[in-house]
Amino acid sequence: MTPTVNGVIRIEGVTKRFGEVVALDNVSCEVRENEFLALLGPSGCGKTTLLRAIAGLEQPDAGHIFIDNLSQDGRAPYERPVNMMFQSYALFPHMTVADNVAFGLKQDGLRGDALAERVREALARVEMEALAARKPQQLSGGQKQRVALARCLAKRPRALLLDEPLAALDKHLRERTQLELMALRERLGITFIVVTHDQDEAMGMAGRVAVMDKGRILQVGTPRELYDRPLTRTVAGFFGHMNIWEGTVETPDRVACAVGAVRVAAPLPRAGARVAVAVRPEQIALQAVAGQSGENHFAGTVADVVYGGTISTYFVLREGQRIRVVRQNGAGPAFERGAAVTASWPAAAVRVLAP
Ligand SMILES: Nc1ncnc2c1ncn2[C@@H]1O[C@H](COP(=O)(O)OP(=O)(O)O)[C@@H](O)[C@H]1O
Ligand SMILES: [Mg+2]
Numbered sequence: 001m002t003p004t005v006n007g008v009i010r011i012e013g014v015t016k017r018f019g020e021v022v023a024l025d026n027v028s029c030e031v032r033e034n035e036f037l038a039l040l041g042p043s044g045c046g047k048t049t050l051l052r053a054i055a056g057l058e059q060p061d062a063g064h065i066f067i068d069n070l071s072q073d074g075r076a077p078y079e080r081p082v083n084m085m086f087q088s089y090a091l092f093p094h095m096t097v098a099d100n101v102a103f104g105l106k107q108d109g110l111r112g113d114a115l116a117e118r119v120r121e122a123l124a125r126v127e128m129e130a131l132a133a134r135k136p137q138q139l140s141g142g143q144k145q146r147v148a149l150a151r152c153l154a155k156r157p158r159a160l161l162l163d164e165p166l167a168a169l170d171k172h173l174r175e176r177t178q179l180e181l182m183a184l185r186e187r188l189g190i191t192f193i194v195v196t197h198d199q200d201e202a203m204g205m206a207g208r209v210a211v212m213d214k215g216r217i218l219q220v221g222t223p224r225e226l227y228d229r230p231l232t233r234t235v236a237g238f239f240g241h242m243n244i245w246e247g248t249v250e251t252p253d254r255v256a257c258a259v260g261a262v263r264v265a266a267p268l269p270r271a272g273a274r275v276a277v278a279v280r281p282e283q284i285a286l287q288a289v290a291g292q293s294g295e296n297h298f299a300g301t302v303a304d305v306v307y308g309g310t311i312s313t314y315f316v317l318r319e320g321q322r323i324r325v326v327r328q329n330g331a332g333p334a335f336e337r338g339a340a341v342t343a344s345w346p347a348a349a350v351r352v353l354a355p
Pocket of ligand 1 (some may be wrong): 018019023041042043044045046047049050296315
């Protein structure tokens with residue numbers, strides 16, 4: 001593979017097994033300079049293992065990791081220009097905040113004024129200078145996290161690896177901390193790789209998201225790309241709701257599904273192939289017209305309405321087929337339960353997904 005200018009971290013074909021478990025299955029990914037990348041996926045999909053492999057805490061069974069185009073094969077964690085913040089923060093309970101931050105720097109041989117200055121700088125970055133003399137048990141969850149962050153930053157890494165940094169915080173702190181992490185990354189101008197299993201969190205803070213499942217990266221993209229153009233059913237199902245219908249390709253732009261004929265703007269595989277097509281609920285229009293048929297039209301009855309303040313979700317039913325539609329309240333007519341309606345959507349809104 002040719003080196004690229006932007007890829008600060010390059011993961012090439014990394015596989016990691018624990019006995020029978022394949023924690024990472026031939027993972028390749030490029031992490032860009034100064035980006036905020038979220039690793040998103042369900043519990044057990046290999047997120048922590050991937051971070052640990054980048055940090056040098058796990059040795060891959062196959063594949064390579066490059067940082068600044070330099071192979072990290074055989075390099076110990078402390079030799080790598082990255083730092084990992086653990087889910088548990090892993091602070092030393094008997095040491096003060098300042099000593100916790102100084103610990104790694106001392107191991108690197110830093111002493112005296114130089115050491116004190118680096119500790120002060122790191123604590124200042126997270127606004128924790130005033131609490132330098134405290135012990136971890138005298139800190140709130142949010143403050144502990146800042147100390148853990150300061151300890152990572154003290155070594156001035158090229159990239160910070162954060163494992164579920166918001167998981168231990170209560171709900172109202174989470175949103176604030178999310179914004180703080182984004183601001184911190186911009187101030188520092190370094191790369192953040194953040195693990196999360198929460199799609200809203202990933203979408204809200206990351207510039208790009210890598211969606212993982214069962215040891216693999218399924219798709220990498222901006223939140224908008226993943227939402228608008230998922231490539232697989234798994235990714236489509238991960239972000240919000242989607243109507244997904246399986247069908248058979250009839251013509252280059254038409255798929256026969258149980259909900260009727262669906263016309264597609266994107267190119268389709270050959271006639272006879274099985275595909276899944278998908279439409280976001282907010283891309284579907286509702287009209288108070290009964291029985292209108294044809295491509296991309298579905299006539300049925302409103303089986304349920306879920307009122308949600310700014311939006312309402314309608315479930316339109318016909319012969320066991322159900323379509324989910326989201327409409328903005330006040331922007332058009334409202335529909336009652338039992339109303340005869342026709343749902344319709346443009347061909348351009350239809351995504352063709354791999355199973
Ligand atoms: N040290 C280990 N020994 C045995 N199995 C492990 C070890 N670390 C992780 N695993 C397994 O590897 C898989 C991926 O784990 P992990 O990377 O921790 O997932 P995630 O962080 O996405 O929840 C899981 O099945 C987990 O049980
Ligand atoms: Mg984990």
